[in-house]
Amino acid sequence: MRLQHERSYYxxxxxxxxxxxxxxxxxxxPIRSVYDELSIFDWWPEKLTVFHMKQMxxxxxxxxxxxxxxxxxxxxxxxxxxxxxxxxxxEGKVQNGDIYSPxxxxxxxxxxxxxxxxxxxxKDENWYPxxxxxxxxxxxxxxxxxxxxxxxx
Numbered sequence: 438m439r440l441q442h443e444r445s446y447y448x449x450x451x452x453x454x455x456x457x458x459x460x461x462x463x464x465x466x467p468i469r470s471v472y473d474e475l476s477i478f479d480w481w482p483e484k485l486t487v488f489h490m491k492q493m494x495x496x497x498x499x500x501x502x503x504x505x506x507x508x509x510x511x512x513x514x515x516x517x518x519x520x521x522x523x524x525x526x527x528e529g530k531v532q533n534g535d536i537y538s539p540x541x542x543x544x545x546x547x548x549x550x551x552x553x554x555x556x557x558x559x560k561d562e563n564w565y566p567x568x569x570x571x572x573x574x575x576x577x578x579x580x581x582x583x584x585x586x587x588x589x590x
Contacts, residue, residue: 444528444536447476449506453497460490468513480513481520489513489548493522496546499577500524503590505544508536513548520548542589544580547572555580559589 445451455474459466465484468477475493477485493511500509508529514520525543529536543558554572557580558564565587566573574580584590 442536444508444531447508447510447529447536449497449500449509449524452476452509453494453501456490456494456497460487460494463487466490476508476510477513478510479519481515481518482513485513492548496522497524499546499580500544503544503581503584505542508539510538511548516549516551518549522546522548544584555583557584557587557589559587 452475459471459475465486468480468483468485471477471485472480475485497509500506505524505526507525507527509522509524511523512519512521523538523543523545525539525541527539527541530539531537540562541558541560545556545558545564547554552572553575555574555577556564556566556571565583574583581590
């Protein structure tokens with residue numbers, strides 16, 4: 438994201454406030470008109486549907502509950518393409534006038550109509566679960582259990 442806002446503009450709680458307002462409107466939004474407000478850095482569909490927004494809201498509420506209140510970003514995918522929702526514990530980092538995902542602890546959730554799974558990163562930049570089990574955390578409860586087992590929460 439271009440550095441036109443404070444780093445906190447892209448944190449979970451602030452993005453959630455703006456997202457709630459858009460959901461209350463009850464209408465799909467052209468992604469080009471809302472990508473900055475919602476920290477969307479890439480997308481395939483042209484419209485952000487209310488269903489997409491509700492998925493984002495659920496992710497953000499989970500992230501906040503688990504302590505991932507820092508920088509968030511979204512890649513709105515489609516079937517068969519890269520996608521995801523990320524939330525970090527730290528605010529975004531500034532580099533060359535842009536705000537990027539910080540290093541360190543983060544959670545991820547897939548963002549596609551075909552499947553849902555979570556993964557997480559520890560403070561040493563190790564992502565879990567292992568690559569061969571990348572899609573094994575299917576529910577929020579499974580994510581919480583894995584974070585607890587790793588000593589992160």
